[in-house]
Amino acid sequence: MQAVDSCLPPGDKPRPPNIQGDIPPSGGQTIRSVALTGLFILALLYTLHLGQVVFLPLTIAVMLSVLLAPIPRWLRRIHVPEPVSATLLLSIVVFGLGYGMTFLAEPAAGWLEKAPHVFREAEYKLRVIKKPMQELSKAGELIATATTLDEAKKVQKVEIHNGIWPARMFTITSELLMGGATMLILLFFLLSSGDLFLEKLVKILPTFEDKKRAVEIVREIEHRLARYLVTVSGINIALGIAVGVGMHLLGMPNAPLWGVMAAMLTFIPYLGHMIGVSVVTLVAAVTFDDLGQILTVGGLYWALAVIEGTLVNPMIVGHRLELNPVIIVVALMLWGWIWGIGGTFVAVPLMVGVKIFCDHIEPLAPIGEFLGAREGGG
Incomplete structure (x- = not known):
């Protein structure tokens, strides 16, 4: 022990081992931390659903x-x-x-x-389009019937007609x-x-550097999110005008209604365009007798939606605020479950806000990178 002491600089003495600090956290503690974090997230999501x-x-x-x-x-x-x-x-x-x-x-x-x-x-x-699909469906049913052992059991279908539809509406x-x-x-x-809430935040932060950083982060997030919302809203309104004009030129009734519908549904990526094309095609089927004209209406809407989604939106919004397509679909499902139809409208802006926030907080930067799309737009 004296030999060890002689190797140390003057005034330094050997310290006893820090038993608690030298031992890395065990696997059980890590699992417990992950489990608690998961339970907290689930509780938070369910609280948002209930509230x-x-x-x-x-x-x-x-x-x-x-x-x-x-x-x-x-x-x-x-x-x-x-x-x-x-x-x-x-x-x-x-x-x-x-x-x-x-x-x-x-x-x-x-x-x-x-x-x-x-x-x-x-x-x-x-029915011209539906007939081949029905024949394929019948063929599938025949194959399923041939491979089913218990053919005698048939489930009786019971339809419940809800008579209180006006009350629900x-x-x-x-x-x-x-x-x-x-x-x-x-x-x-x-x-x-x-800026009341920002002023309160600045007031409670301890140091000047923290106050300055908080103001910079809040202003940057506000600026980028506002720019994103304004840009996307402008693109959606332009698409709605294009759809309304196109429906009017094709002779569709109530063309402004379909333009407003297109502008609103574009806030729901992917799913919104599918709903819009289906609706205008059904209306065209009632309005026109020619199958070609019916398909032209749906095809025009779909073509405008493809141009908006693949050319206009990436060119104007840019790839810095684009989200991973898988993240978009998961966000639509998640927020749709939490808040219904309203959740699908706010899902993408919410995730963009989360990405911007994570990009500005260094410990959360990996989450922001995970939420973003592939660089270069690929």
Whole structure:
């Protein structure tokens, strides 16, 4: 022991081993940490699912506040108070939505009322396409019947017709109106509060460097997310105008309705275009007798959607904010389960916001890289 002491510099003495610090964490502790993290994530997702009435309007309000925040900030420079600018903005938004709903409500309600007739007539007119598919289906059933041992057992189909459809529609409409009112109230307070939350965050941070970094991160996230939302909204509106004009030139009734539908459904990647093509094809099947004209309507919508998805969107939005296609599909499924149809509309902006946040926080950078698309757009 004295020989060991003589090798040390003067004043240094050998320290006893740090039993707890020298031993790496065991496998059991790692498994326990992963399990606790997984349980926390599941609990969080289920809480979001149960609190849909609160969290969905809040999320939409936050996104809209990020989108509209530059306007009150600019008006503040010319000495317009933020509550006044928020009131003006919301008045314009409410008036625009009210006018649009009044303009489109009657034709939309008419098509919803004629939906059963539309499906029957479309099925009759598209029987030329349906017949080969039915023959393939019958062939498959024959093969399945030949390989089934127990052919005698047949399951009786029982159809339950719900006679309270109008009551369900009234409930859904009431929930939409309540959610919309809640979203507008939250949006007003978010816009009128200005930078209040950022100021509070800066106030509680301990050092000047932390305060400066927090402001830079928040401003960068706000700027990039706002730019993304504005760009994507502009692209979707342009697609809606193109679809509306195309439907009008092809003689489709209520062309503005299909344009607005296309603009809204484009916020749902992949699935939205499929729904839009199916809807306009069904309407065309009811409107026209010529099969070629029916397929032209669906083909035009699909061609415009392909141009938007493969050329316009990547060229304007850029690949820095593009998401992995697998992540998009998983996000649509996940947020669709959590918040229903509203969740599918906010899924992609939410994931873009998460990617931007992770890109600016060094420990979370690998998650941001995982969420992003392949570099070069491939």
